[in-house]
Amino acid sequence: MIELRKVGLKYGDxxxxxxxSLTVEDxxxxxxxxxxxxxxxxxxxxxxxxxxxxxxxxxxxxTDITNMKETSLYNIRRKMGMVxxxxxxxDSLTISQNLGFFLRENMKLPEEEISRKVAEQIQFAGLEGYxxxxxxxxxxxxRRRVAIGRALIFKPHMILFDEPTAGLDPVSxxxxxxxxxxxxxxxxLGAVIVTHIIDDVFNVADSVAVLYQGEIxxxxxxxxxxxxxxxxxxxxxxxxxLEL
Amino acid sequence: MPVTFIxxxxxxxxxxxxxxxxxxxxxxxxxxxAFMSFPKIIxxxxxxxxxATICGTDSIPIVLVSAISIGALLAIEVGNLLEDxxxxxxxxxxxxxxxxxxxxxxxxxxxxxxxxxxxNGAELGAMQISEQIDALRAFGTDPIxxxxxxxxxxxxIMFLPLTALSDFAGLQSAxxxxxxxxxxxxxxxxxxxxxxxxxxxxxxxxxxxxVFAVIITLVSSFNGFSARGGTAGVGRSTIKGIVVSSxxxxxxxxxxxxxxxxNM
Numbered sequence: 121m122i123e124l125r126k127v128g129l130k131y132g133d134x135x136x137x138x139x140x141s142l143t144v145e146d147x148x149x150x151x152x153x154x155x156x157x158x159x160x161x162x163x164x165x166x167x168x169x170x171x172x173x174x175x176x177x178x179x180x181x182x183t184d185i186t187n188m189k190e191t192s193l194y195n196i197r198r199k200m201g202m203v204x205x206x207x208x209x210x211d212s213l214t215i216s217q218n219l220g221f222f223l224r225e226n227m228k229l230p231e232e233e234i235s236r237k238v239a240e241q242i243q244f245a246g247l248e249g250y251x252x253x254x255x256x257x258x259x260x261x262x263r264r265r266v267a268i269g270r271a272l273i274f275k276p277h278m279i280l281f282d283e284p285t286a287g288l289d290p291v292s293x294x295x296x297x298x299x300x301x302x303x304x305x306x307x308x309l310g311a312v313i314v315t316h317i318i319d320d321v322f323n324v325a326d327s328v329a330v331l332y333q334g335e336i337x338x339x340x341x342x343x344x345x346x347x348x349x350x351x352x353x354x355x356x357x358x359x360x361x362l363e364l
Numbered sequence: 365m366p367v368t369f370i371x372x373x374x375x376x377x378x379x380x381x382x383x384x385x386x387x388x389x390x391x392x393x394x395x396x397x398a399f400m401s402f403p404k405i406i407x408x409x410x411x412x413x414x415x416a417t418i419c420g421t422d423s424i425p426i427v428l429v430s431a432i433s434i435g436a437l438l439a440i441e442v443g444n445l446l447e448d449x450x451x452x453x454x455x456x457x458x459x460x461x462x463x464x465x466x467x468x469x470x471x472x473x474x475x476x477x478x479x480x481x482x483x484n485g486a487e488l489g490a491m492q493i494s495e496q497i498d499a500l501r502a503f504g505t506d507p508i509x510x511x512x513x514x515x516x517x518x519x520x521i522m523f524l525p526l527t528a529l530s531d532f533a534g535l536q537s538a539x540x541x542x543x544x545x546x547x548x549x550x551x552x553x554x555x556x557x558x559x560x561x562x563x564x565x566x567x568x569x570x571x572x573x574x575v576f577a578v579i580i581t582l583v584s585s586f587n588g589f590s591a592r593g594g595t596a597g598v599g600r601s602t603i604k605g606i607v608v609s610s611x612x613x614x615x616x617x618x619x620x621x622x623x624x625x626x627n628m
Contacts, residue, residue, distance in 0.1 A: 168502050194504035208499035222503045225510075270503075 121146055122167050122200075122278065122312070127176035129162060136162055138334040139176070146277060149304060149311045151325035151342070153318065153356075158331050160314040161205060164280045167312065168202060169193040181277075198226065201271025205282040207263045209255040215266055216242070216251040222274045241269035245299075261292030268299060278310040279303065285320055297323050318356055321345075387590075394508065394586050398516055401509035411514035419480040419515070420522030426479055427530050430471045435463060435534030439541035443548070452546060456556030459538040464561070465568045465621065468531040473576035473613040476523070481584035481609050484515060485602035488588025493598060497589065512585045519577035527573040564628040568621055575616050583609040 122144040129137040136159040144150045144167075152160050165171045166178050169185045177186045180196050188196070209218050220238045223229055229237075242251055245265035247258075255263055264284065271279050284300060285293035301324050303309045313325060321328050321342060328345055330338040332352045338345065345353065405412065438459055446452045488511060491497050500507040535557065542548040587605035591597045 165498070170498055170501055190501075190506070194506075197502055197504050200502075202499070202502040204495045204499060204502075206494055208495040210496055210499070211494070225503065225505050 121179075121181055123177075123179040124163070124166065125177040125179065127166060127173045127178065129159070129166070129171070129173050135334055137173070140331070140334075140336055141176075142329055142336060142339065144278070144310065144312050146310045147304060147308055148326045149300070149313065149324055151313045151315060151321040151328040152331055153315060153321055153328055154331035156316055159334060160316075160331055161282050163331070164202065164282055164312065164314055167280060168197055168200060194226075198274065199277050201274070201276040201279045203264070203267045203271050203279065203281045203284060205286060207255070207267040209263060209266055209270070211255055214252050214254060215247060215258070218255065218266055219269050219273055221270065227274070237273055241273050244272070245269040259292070261288050261295060264288065264292070264296055265299065268296070272303070272307070272309075275307075276309070278312065281311060281313045281315075283315055284313060285315070285317060293320075300324050390590075391582075391586050394512075394589070395582050397506075397508045398512045398582060398585075401506065401513040402517070404506075404509045404513060405517060408510060408514050411510065412517050415514045415518035416522050418483065419476065419519050420526065423476055423479055423522075423526060424529065426475050427472050427526050428533050430475050431463075431468060431530040431533040432537040434467055434471055435459070435537035436541045438462060438467070438534075439538035440545055443542060443546040447546070452548060453552050454556060455542050455546065455548060456539075456553040457560050459542075460535060460557040460561060461565060463534040463538065464531050464565050466617070468534050469527050469569050469572040469576065470613070470617045472523070472526050472530040473572065473580070473617065474610055476519075476526070476576070477580050477584075477609045477613055478606060480519065481580045481606050482602055484581065484584035485588045485591075485605035486598060488585055489591030489598035489601045492589055492591045493594060507589075512581070512589075515585060516578070516581045519581045520574050523573040523577040524570060527570055531569065564624065567628060568624045571624060572617060572620050575620055576613050579612045579616060580609045583612065 122142075124140055124142040127137055127140045128135070140163070142150075142152075142163070152163055154160050162171065166173055167180070169178070169188060169190075173186065177184055179185065180199065183196065185193060185196050210221065213221065216238050219241050220234045223234045223237060238251075242248060245262075245268065247262060247265060247269075250258060250262065255266065258266065268279075268284075281300065284296050288296065297320060300311060300313070303311060311324075313320065315321060325342050327340060328338070328342050329336050330345075330348075330350075330353055332350070337350050338348050338353055346357065348354070348357075439455060442458050442462075443452060443455050446454055446458070488497070491511070497507045497511075500510060539550055539553050542553045543550050584602075584605035587601040587608070591601040593600070
Protein backbone atom coordinates (compact mmCIF):
# COMPACT_ATOMS: atom_id res chain seq x y z
CA MET A 121 0.00 0.00 0.00
CA ILE A 122 1.22 3.50 -0.82
CA GLU A 123 0.05 6.47 1.17
CA LEU A 124 0.61 10.21 0.79
CA ARG A 125 -0.25 12.24 3.89
CA LYS A 126 -0.74 16.00 3.50
CA VAL A 127 2.13 16.24 1.05
CA GLY A 128 3.26 19.69 -0.06
CA LEU A 129 5.90 20.43 -2.70
CA LYS A 130 7.40 23.64 -4.04
CA TYR A 131 9.78 24.27 -6.96
CA GLY A 132 11.27 27.66 -6.14
CA ASP A 133 8.32 29.96 -5.50
CA UNK A 134 5.89 27.76 -7.41
CA UNK A 135 3.66 25.55 -5.28
CA UNK A 136 3.18 22.26 -7.13
CA UNK A 137 1.30 20.20 -4.56
CA UNK A 138 -0.79 21.48 -1.64
CA UNK A 139 -1.74 19.11 1.20
CA UNK A 140 -2.16 16.13 -1.11
CA SER A 141 -3.44 12.99 0.66
CA LEU A 142 -3.86 9.80 -1.31
CA THR A 143 -3.99 6.05 -0.65
CA VAL A 144 -3.31 3.29 -3.16
CA GLU A 145 -4.42 -0.14 -1.94
CA ASP A 146 -2.72 -3.36 -3.02
CA UNK A 147 -4.23 -5.23 -5.99
CA UNK A 148 -6.21 -2.23 -7.19
CA UNK A 149 -5.70 0.16 -10.09
CA UNK A 150 -5.77 3.80 -9.11
CA UNK A 151 -5.77 6.58 -11.68
CA UNK A 152 -4.54 10.11 -11.04
CA UNK A 153 -6.28 12.37 -13.50
CA UNK A 154 -5.53 15.99 -14.25
CA UNK A 155 -4.45 18.48 -16.88
CA UNK A 156 -0.85 18.48 -18.19
CA UNK A 157 1.79 20.10 -16.01
CA UNK A 158 -0.26 19.99 -12.82
CA UNK A 159 2.15 17.71 -10.90
CA UNK A 160 0.78 14.23 -11.62
CA UNK A 161 4.16 12.74 -12.59
CA UNK A 162 5.64 14.41 -9.51
CA UNK A 163 3.32 12.28 -7.36
CA UNK A 164 4.79 9.11 -8.88
CA UNK A 165 8.33 10.34 -8.23
CA UNK A 166 7.35 11.09 -4.63
CA UNK A 167 6.00 7.55 -4.26
CA UNK A 168 9.37 6.18 -5.40
CA UNK A 169 11.34 8.60 -3.24
CA UNK A 170 13.01 10.09 -6.35
CA UNK A 171 12.09 13.52 -4.99
CA UNK A 172 11.37 14.60 -1.44
CA UNK A 173 8.34 16.65 -0.35
CA UNK A 174 8.66 19.96 1.50
CA UNK A 175 5.97 18.85 3.94
CA UNK A 176 3.89 15.78 4.74
CA UNK A 177 4.72 12.10 4.64
CA UNK A 178 5.04 9.33 2.05
CA UNK A 179 4.51 5.78 3.30
CA UNK A 180 5.11 2.52 1.44
CA UNK A 181 3.69 -0.58 3.14
CA UNK A 182 3.61 1.41 6.38
CA THR A 183 7.26 2.52 6.17
CA ASP A 184 7.84 6.26 6.15
CA ILE A 185 10.16 6.97 3.21
CA THR A 186 9.92 10.77 3.39
CA ASN A 187 13.41 11.36 4.73
CA MET A 188 14.93 7.99 3.96
CA LYS A 189 18.50 7.86 2.65
CA GLU A 190 19.02 6.99 -1.02
CA THR A 191 20.73 3.68 -0.19
CA SER A 192 17.86 2.61 2.10
CA LEU A 193 15.34 3.59 -0.57
CA TYR A 194 16.65 0.99 -3.03
CA ASN A 195 14.94 -1.83 -1.10
CA ILE A 196 11.65 0.11 -1.06
CA ARG A 197 11.87 0.85 -4.78
CA ARG A 198 12.24 -2.85 -5.55
CA LYS A 199 8.60 -3.24 -4.48
CA MET A 200 7.51 -0.97 -7.31
CA GLY A 201 8.06 -0.95 -11.05
CA MET A 202 7.92 2.32 -12.94
CA VAL A 203 6.97 2.96 -16.55
CA UNK A 204 8.19 6.45 -17.41
CA UNK A 205 6.34 8.79 -19.77
CA UNK A 206 9.16 8.75 -22.32
CA UNK A 207 9.83 5.06 -21.48
CA UNK A 208 13.39 5.92 -20.26
CA UNK A 209 14.78 2.80 -21.94
CA UNK A 210 18.58 2.62 -21.82
CA ASP A 211 19.31 3.59 -25.40
CA SER A 212 22.75 1.97 -25.56
CA LEU A 213 21.35 -1.44 -24.52
CA THR A 214 19.39 -3.92 -26.65
CA ILE A 215 15.80 -4.84 -25.84
CA SER A 216 16.95 -8.05 -24.07
CA GLN A 217 19.58 -6.15 -22.08
CA ASN A 218 16.99 -3.51 -21.11
CA LEU A 219 14.60 -6.20 -19.92
CA GLY A 220 17.27 -8.06 -17.98
CA PHE A 221 18.92 -4.93 -16.56
CA PHE A 222 17.34 -5.06 -13.11
CA LEU A 223 17.97 -8.80 -12.70
CA ARG A 224 21.65 -8.45 -13.62
CA GLU A 225 22.13 -5.38 -11.43
CA ASN A 226 20.30 -6.33 -8.29
CA MET A 227 19.64 -10.07 -8.14
CA LYS A 228 22.27 -12.74 -7.97
CA LEU A 229 20.57 -15.01 -10.48
CA PRO A 230 22.30 -17.42 -12.85
CA GLU A 231 22.48 -16.15 -16.44
CA GLU A 232 20.23 -19.02 -17.67
CA GLU A 233 17.44 -17.91 -15.34
CA ILE A 234 17.81 -14.29 -16.41
CA SER A 235 17.59 -15.36 -20.07
CA ARG A 236 14.48 -17.42 -19.32
CA LYS A 237 12.78 -14.50 -17.54
CA VAL A 238 13.73 -12.13 -20.37
CA ALA A 239 12.29 -14.56 -22.93
CA GLU A 240 9.04 -14.69 -20.91
CA GLN A 241 8.75 -10.91 -20.97
CA ILE A 242 9.59 -10.77 -24.69
CA GLN A 243 6.71 -13.19 -25.30
CA PHE A 244 4.37 -11.33 -22.91
CA ALA A 245 5.08 -8.04 -24.70
CA GLY A 246 4.79 -9.66 -28.15
CA LEU A 247 8.31 -8.62 -29.16
CA GLU A 248 9.66 -11.90 -30.53
CA GLY A 249 12.35 -11.22 -33.13
CA TYR A 250 13.29 -7.82 -31.66
CA UNK A 251 15.48 -9.12 -28.81
CA UNK A 252 18.76 -7.78 -30.20
CA UNK A 253 17.43 -4.47 -31.56
CA UNK A 254 18.16 -1.13 -29.93
CA UNK A 255 15.15 0.83 -28.58
CA UNK A 256 15.52 3.51 -31.28
CA UNK A 257 14.54 0.99 -33.98
CA UNK A 258 11.16 0.20 -32.37
CA UNK A 259 7.82 1.99 -32.72
CA UNK A 260 6.37 4.03 -29.84
CA UNK A 261 3.95 1.26 -28.85
CA UNK A 262 6.67 -1.39 -28.89
CA ARG A 263 8.97 0.76 -26.74
CA ARG A 264 6.16 1.24 -24.24
CA ARG A 265 5.69 -2.54 -24.08
CA VAL A 266 9.43 -3.01 -23.45
CA ALA A 267 9.21 -0.42 -20.65
CA ILE A 268 6.27 -2.32 -19.12
CA GLY A 269 8.14 -5.62 -19.48
CA ARG A 270 11.20 -4.09 -17.79
CA ALA A 271 9.06 -2.89 -14.89
CA LEU A 272 7.35 -6.30 -14.54
CA ILE A 273 10.34 -8.60 -14.76
CA PHE A 274 11.29 -8.47 -11.08
CA LYS A 275 7.72 -9.16 -9.95
CA PRO A 276 6.99 -5.93 -8.04
CA HIS A 277 3.84 -5.48 -5.94
CA MET A 278 2.84 -2.28 -7.65
CA ILE A 279 3.46 -0.71 -11.06
CA LEU A 280 3.49 3.05 -11.58
CA PHE A 281 2.52 4.21 -15.08
CA ASP A 282 3.25 7.76 -16.19
CA GLU A 283 0.88 8.63 -19.07
CA PRO A 284 0.86 5.07 -20.46
CA THR A 285 -1.01 5.92 -23.67
CA ALA A 286 0.26 9.44 -24.35
CA GLY A 287 1.61 9.86 -27.88
CA LEU A 288 0.41 6.44 -29.05
CA ASP A 289 -1.96 5.68 -31.92
CA PRO A 290 -5.44 4.30 -30.95
CA VAL A 291 -4.49 0.68 -31.73
CA SER A 292 -1.30 0.81 -29.62
CA UNK A 293 -3.20 2.61 -26.83
CA UNK A 294 -5.79 -0.17 -26.78
CA UNK A 295 -3.06 -2.83 -26.61
CA UNK A 296 -1.33 -1.06 -23.71
CA UNK A 297 -4.58 -0.63 -21.78
CA UNK A 298 -5.52 -4.30 -22.21
CA UNK A 299 -1.98 -5.19 -21.07
CA UNK A 300 -2.48 -3.09 -17.92
CA UNK A 301 -5.89 -4.68 -17.26
CA UNK A 302 -4.44 -8.15 -17.64
CA UNK A 303 -1.72 -7.41 -15.06
CA UNK A 304 -4.09 -7.42 -12.11
CA UNK A 305 -5.96 -10.52 -13.25
CA UNK A 306 -2.88 -12.57 -14.20
CA UNK A 307 -0.20 -11.24 -11.83
CA UNK A 308 -2.21 -9.95 -8.87
CA LEU A 309 -0.57 -6.55 -9.20
CA GLY A 310 -1.63 -3.10 -8.10
CA ALA A 311 -1.07 -0.08 -10.31
CA VAL A 312 -1.09 3.69 -10.27
CA ILE A 313 -1.83 5.34 -13.59
CA VAL A 314 -1.15 9.00 -14.13
CA THR A 315 -3.05 10.30 -17.12
CA HIS A 316 -4.82 13.25 -18.67
CA ILE A 317 -6.95 10.98 -20.88
CA ILE A 318 -10.29 10.29 -19.25
CA ASP A 319 -11.04 7.24 -21.42
CA ASP A 320 -7.99 5.49 -19.95
CA VAL A 321 -9.44 6.00 -16.47
CA PHE A 322 -12.78 4.45 -17.33
CA ASN A 323 -11.10 1.60 -19.19
CA VAL A 324 -8.81 0.32 -16.46
CA ALA A 325 -9.07 2.13 -13.12
CA ASP A 326 -10.95 0.96 -10.01
CA SER A 327 -10.66 4.36 -8.38
CA VAL A 328 -9.58 7.81 -9.45
CA ALA A 329 -8.10 10.90 -7.83
CA VAL A 330 -8.43 14.19 -9.70
CA LEU A 331 -5.58 16.65 -9.27
CA TYR A 332 -6.38 20.28 -10.03
CA GLN A 333 -4.24 23.32 -9.20
CA GLY A 334 -2.07 21.23 -6.87
CA GLU A 335 -4.99 19.84 -4.86
CA ILE A 336 -6.95 16.59 -4.90
CA UNK A 337 -10.51 17.65 -5.72
CA UNK A 338 -11.95 14.14 -6.06
CA UNK A 339 -10.89 10.72 -4.74
CA UNK A 340 -13.34 7.84 -5.03
CA UNK A 341 -14.34 4.85 -7.14
CA UNK A 342 -14.34 5.62 -10.88
CA UNK A 343 -18.12 5.37 -11.34
CA UNK A 344 -18.73 8.14 -8.81
CA UNK A 345 -16.85 10.58 -11.02
CA UNK A 346 -20.13 11.20 -12.87
CA UNK A 347 -21.69 12.47 -9.66
CA UNK A 348 -18.92 14.98 -8.93
CA UNK A 349 -19.99 18.62 -8.93
CA UNK A 350 -16.65 20.37 -9.29
CA UNK A 351 -16.69 22.58 -12.42
CA UNK A 352 -13.34 21.18 -13.64
CA UNK A 353 -14.60 17.59 -13.42
CA UNK A 354 -17.86 18.58 -15.11
CA UNK A 355 -15.89 20.21 -17.93
CA UNK A 356 -13.64 17.16 -18.54
CA UNK A 357 -16.66 14.86 -18.34
CA UNK A 358 -18.83 16.87 -20.67
CA UNK A 359 -17.56 15.15 -23.81
CA UNK A 360 -17.86 11.79 -22.12
CA UNK A 361 -21.40 12.48 -20.91
CA LEU A 362 -22.44 13.59 -24.37
CA GLU A 363 -21.21 10.29 -25.71
CA LEU A 364 -23.39 8.26 -23.31
CA MET B 365 15.03 55.56 -7.61
CA PRO B 366 18.79 54.82 -7.22
CA VAL B 367 18.08 53.23 -3.82
CA THR B 368 15.54 50.87 -5.41
CA PHE B 369 18.02 50.02 -8.17
CA ILE B 370 20.74 49.20 -5.62
CA UNK B 371 18.25 47.14 -3.60
CA UNK B 372 17.27 45.09 -6.67
CA UNK B 373 20.93 44.64 -7.60
CA UNK B 374 21.80 43.58 -4.06
CA UNK B 375 18.90 41.12 -3.93
CA UNK B 376 19.99 39.61 -7.27
CA UNK B 377 23.57 39.31 -6.05
CA UNK B 378 22.48 37.56 -2.85
CA UNK B 379 20.34 35.13 -4.86
CA UNK B 380 23.22 34.37 -7.24
CA UNK B 381 25.63 33.84 -4.35
CA UNK B 382 23.10 31.55 -2.69
CA UNK B 383 22.73 29.54 -5.92
CA UNK B 384 26.53 29.37 -6.30
CA UNK B 385 27.09 28.00 -2.78
CA UNK B 386 24.21 25.56 -3.21
CA UNK B 387 25.80 24.26 -6.43
CA UNK B 388 29.18 23.97 -4.70
CA UNK B 389 27.56 21.99 -1.88
CA UNK B 390 25.85 19.67 -4.39
CA UNK B 391 29.14 19.24 -6.30
CA UNK B 392 30.97 18.37 -3.09
CA UNK B 393 28.39 15.70 -2.16
CA UNK B 394 28.44 14.38 -5.75
CA UNK B 395 32.26 14.09 -5.67
CA UNK B 396 32.30 12.38 -2.27
CA UNK B 397 29.70 9.86 -3.48
CA ALA B 398 31.79 9.16 -6.61
CA PHE B 399 34.88 8.37 -4.49
CA MET B 400 32.80 6.38 -1.97
CA SER B 401 31.62 4.16 -4.85
CA PHE B 402 35.15 2.89 -5.52
CA PRO B 403 34.49 -0.42 -3.66
CA LYS B 404 31.90 -1.22 -6.38
CA ILE B 405 34.66 -1.29 -8.99
CA ILE B 406 34.55 -5.12 -9.22
CA UNK B 407 30.82 -5.03 -10.01
CA UNK B 408 31.27 -2.42 -12.76
CA UNK B 409 34.63 -3.54 -14.21
CA UNK B 410 33.14 -3.82 -17.71
CA UNK B 411 32.00 -0.18 -17.55
CA UNK B 412 35.51 0.80 -16.39
CA UNK B 413 37.01 -0.99 -19.41
CA UNK B 414 34.54 0.69 -21.79
CA UNK B 415 35.38 4.10 -20.36
CA ALA B 416 39.12 3.34 -20.44
CA THR B 417 38.80 2.71 -24.19
CA ILE B 418 36.87 5.94 -24.68
CA CYS B 419 39.13 8.22 -22.64
CA GLY B 420 42.37 6.32 -23.30
CA THR B 421 42.75 4.46 -26.58
CA ASP B 422 40.29 6.61 -28.53
CA SER B 423 42.00 9.80 -27.32
CA ILE B 424 45.47 8.86 -28.59
CA PRO B 425 45.13 10.62 -32.00
CA ILE B 426 44.10 14.00 -30.56
CA VAL B 427 46.80 13.83 -27.85
CA LEU B 428 49.43 12.95 -30.47
CA VAL B 429 48.39 15.73 -32.86
CA SER B 430 48.48 18.40 -30.15
CA ALA B 431 51.77 17.16 -28.62
CA ILE B 432 53.57 16.85 -31.98
CA SER B 433 52.50 20.31 -33.16
CA ILE B 434 53.39 22.07 -29.89
CA GLY B 435 56.75 20.22 -29.64
CA ALA B 436 57.69 21.26 -33.18
CA LEU B 437 56.57 24.85 -32.67
CA LEU B 438 58.42 25.09 -29.37
CA ALA B 439 61.64 23.80 -30.93
CA ILE B 440 61.47 26.39 -33.75
CA GLU B 441 60.67 29.38 -31.52
CA VAL B 442 62.95 28.54 -28.58
CA GLY B 443 65.76 27.58 -31.02
CA ASN B 444 65.48 30.98 -32.72
CA LEU B 445 65.64 32.73 -29.37
CA LEU B 446 68.62 30.70 -28.12
CA GLU B 447 70.47 31.33 -31.39
CA ASP B 448 70.60 35.05 -30.51
CA UNK B 449 72.55 34.13 -27.37
CA UNK B 450 74.68 31.47 -29.10
CA UNK B 451 73.11 28.81 -26.88
CA UNK B 452 71.32 26.66 -29.47
CA UNK B 453 72.79 23.49 -27.94
CA UNK B 454 70.60 24.13 -24.88
CA UNK B 455 67.47 23.59 -27.00
CA UNK B 456 67.04 20.00 -25.78
CA UNK B 457 67.19 21.04 -22.13
CA UNK B 458 64.70 23.93 -22.41
CA UNK B 459 62.29 21.98 -24.62
CA UNK B 460 62.36 18.92 -22.36
CA UNK B 461 61.61 20.94 -19.23
CA UNK B 462 58.75 22.83 -20.88
CA UNK B 463 57.20 19.72 -22.42
CA UNK B 464 57.58 17.34 -19.45
CA UNK B 465 56.70 19.80 -16.69
CA UNK B 466 54.09 21.98 -18.38
CA UNK B 467 52.96 21.69 -21.95
CA UNK B 468 52.71 17.89 -22.24
CA UNK B 469 50.27 17.41 -19.36
CA UNK B 470 48.51 20.74 -19.91
CA UNK B 471 47.74 20.13 -23.58
CA UNK B 472 46.65 16.60 -22.83
CA UNK B 473 44.39 17.97 -20.08
CA UNK B 474 42.81 20.57 -22.34
CA UNK B 475 42.33 18.12 -25.20
CA UNK B 476 40.73 15.56 -22.89
CA UNK B 477 38.60 18.24 -21.30
CA UNK B 478 37.19 18.93 -24.77
CA UNK B 479 36.96 15.33 -25.90
CA UNK B 480 36.21 13.22 -22.81
CA UNK B 481 34.53 16.05 -20.89
CA UNK B 482 32.14 16.96 -23.70
CA UNK B 483 31.25 13.32 -24.23
CA ASN B 484 30.47 12.87 -20.53
CA GLY B 485 28.42 16.06 -20.37
CA ALA B 486 26.39 15.30 -23.49
CA GLU B 487 25.85 11.61 -22.76
CA LEU B 488 24.89 12.02 -19.11
CA GLY B 489 22.86 15.16 -19.91
CA ALA B 490 20.85 13.25 -22.53
CA MET B 491 20.32 10.43 -20.02
CA GLN B 492 19.15 12.95 -17.44
CA ILE B 493 16.56 14.65 -19.66
CA SER B 494 15.26 11.34 -21.03
CA GLU B 495 14.77 10.16 -17.41
CA GLN B 496 17.25 7.29 -17.82
CA ILE B 497 19.08 8.39 -14.66
CA ASP B 498 15.76 8.45 -12.76
CA ALA B 499 15.06 4.99 -14.21
CA LEU B 500 18.36 3.72 -12.80
CA ARG B 501 17.43 5.07 -9.38
CA ALA B 502 13.90 3.68 -9.68
CA PHE B 503 15.34 0.21 -10.38
CA GLY B 504 17.55 0.36 -7.30
CA THR B 505 20.84 1.20 -9.03
CA ASP B 506 23.07 4.00 -7.79
CA PRO B 507 23.61 6.15 -10.92
CA ILE B 508 26.82 7.66 -9.54
CA UNK B 509 28.35 4.20 -8.97
CA UNK B 510 27.16 2.96 -12.36
CA UNK B 511 27.92 6.03 -14.49
CA UNK B 512 30.42 8.31 -12.75
CA UNK B 513 32.74 5.99 -10.81
CA UNK B 514 33.80 3.95 -13.91
CA UNK B 515 34.57 7.20 -15.76
CA UNK B 516 36.62 8.47 -12.82
CA UNK B 517 38.60 5.23 -12.40
CA UNK B 518 39.22 4.97 -16.15
CA UNK B 519 40.46 8.57 -16.31
CA UNK B 520 42.72 8.08 -13.27
CA ILE B 521 44.27 5.03 -14.92
CA MET B 522 44.50 6.28 -18.52
CA PHE B 523 45.61 9.90 -18.04
CA LEU B 524 49.07 8.75 -16.83
CA PRO B 525 50.08 6.81 -19.98
CA LEU B 526 48.51 9.58 -22.09
CA THR B 527 50.73 12.12 -20.33
CA ALA B 528 53.77 9.93 -21.02
CA LEU B 529 52.71 9.62 -24.66
CA SER B 530 52.18 13.36 -24.93
CA ASP B 531 55.65 14.03 -23.46
CA PHE B 532 57.30 11.45 -25.73
CA ALA B 533 55.59 12.72 -28.91
CA GLY B 534 56.34 16.36 -28.02
CA LEU B 535 60.03 15.66 -27.44
CA GLN B 536 60.35 13.52 -30.59
CA SER B 537 58.84 16.25 -32.76
CA ALA B 538 61.08 18.85 -31.07
CA UNK B 539 64.12 16.66 -31.77
CA UNK B 540 63.03 16.29 -35.41
CA UNK B 541 62.67 20.06 -35.83
CA UNK B 542 65.98 20.67 -34.02
CA UNK B 543 67.70 18.43 -36.55
CA UNK B 544 65.94 19.60 -39.73
CA UNK B 545 65.24 23.26 -38.97
CA UNK B 546 68.06 24.33 -36.65
CA UNK B 547 70.63 21.76 -37.91
CA UNK B 548 71.35 20.52 -34.38
CA UNK B 549 72.70 16.99 -34.21
CA UNK B 550 70.21 14.64 -32.46
CA UNK B 551 73.03 13.45 -30.18
CA UNK B 552 73.56 16.99 -28.92
CA UNK B 553 69.80 17.50 -28.52
CA UNK B 554 69.23 14.31 -26.48
CA UNK B 555 72.42 14.81 -24.50
CA UNK B 556 70.97 18.09 -23.31
CA UNK B 557 67.75 16.32 -22.37
CA UNK B 558 68.64 13.12 -20.45
CA UNK B 559 71.44 13.92 -18.00
CA UNK B 560 69.82 17.08 -16.75
CA UNK B 561 66.30 15.80 -16.07
CA UNK B 562 65.68 15.13 -12.37
CA UNK B 563 62.88 13.32 -10.50
CA UNK B 564 61.21 16.64 -9.65
CA UNK B 565 60.56 17.34 -13.35
CA UNK B 566 58.66 14.06 -13.75
CA UNK B 567 56.78 14.47 -10.45
CA UNK B 568 55.50 17.89 -11.57
CA UNK B 569 54.33 16.54 -14.92
CA UNK B 570 52.87 13.24 -13.83
CA UNK B 571 51.15 14.53 -10.70
CA UNK B 572 49.01 16.67 -12.97
CA UNK B 573 47.50 13.64 -14.71
CA UNK B 574 45.39 12.38 -11.76
CA VAL B 575 44.50 15.95 -10.74
CA PHE B 576 43.20 16.67 -14.27
CA ALA B 577 41.42 13.30 -14.37
CA VAL B 578 39.46 14.16 -11.21
CA ILE B 579 38.65 17.71 -12.38
CA ILE B 580 37.55 16.79 -15.90
CA THR B 581 35.50 13.72 -14.97
CA LEU B 582 33.71 15.15 -11.95
CA VAL B 583 32.96 18.58 -13.43
CA SER B 584 31.66 17.23 -16.75
CA SER B 585 29.65 14.43 -15.11
CA PHE B 586 28.15 16.79 -12.53
CA ASN B 587 27.07 19.16 -15.28
CA GLY B 588 25.57 16.24 -17.22
CA PHE B 589 23.60 15.16 -14.14
CA SER B 590 22.42 18.76 -13.67
CA ALA B 591 21.08 19.14 -17.24
CA ARG B 592 17.54 20.56 -17.38
CA GLY B 593 15.34 21.91 -20.15
CA GLY B 594 15.50 19.54 -23.11
CA THR B 595 18.15 19.41 -25.82
CA ALA B 596 19.09 23.06 -25.32
CA GLY B 597 19.70 22.24 -21.66
CA VAL B 598 22.05 19.41 -22.65
CA GLY B 599 23.96 21.85 -24.86
CA ARG B 600 24.21 24.38 -22.03
CA SER B 601 25.39 21.83 -19.49
CA THR B 602 27.97 20.39 -21.90
CA ILE B 603 29.43 23.82 -22.67
CA LYS B 604 29.47 24.70 -18.98
CA GLY B 605 31.29 21.44 -18.22
CA ILE B 606 34.00 22.09 -20.82
CA VAL B 607 34.49 25.75 -19.90
CA VAL B 608 34.66 25.14 -16.14
CA SER B 609 36.89 22.04 -16.38
CA SER B 610 39.28 23.74 -18.85
CA UNK B 611 39.55 26.77 -16.56
CA UNK B 612 40.17 24.56 -13.55
CA UNK B 613 42.79 22.53 -15.48
CA UNK B 614 44.70 25.77 -16.20
CA UNK B 615 44.50 26.88 -12.57
CA UNK B 616 45.47 23.42 -11.24
CA UNK B 617 48.39 23.29 -13.69
CA UNK B 618 49.81 26.46 -12.14
CA UNK B 619 49.33 25.40 -8.53
CA UNK B 620 50.68 21.84 -8.94
CA UNK B 621 53.84 23.27 -10.57
CA UNK B 622 54.18 25.91 -7.88
CA UNK B 623 53.66 23.56 -4.94
CA UNK B 624 55.94 20.78 -6.22
CA UNK B 625 58.75 23.08 -7.42
CA UNK B 626 58.74 25.00 -4.14
CA ASN B 627 58.75 21.89 -1.97
CA MET B 628 61.02 19.42 -3.78
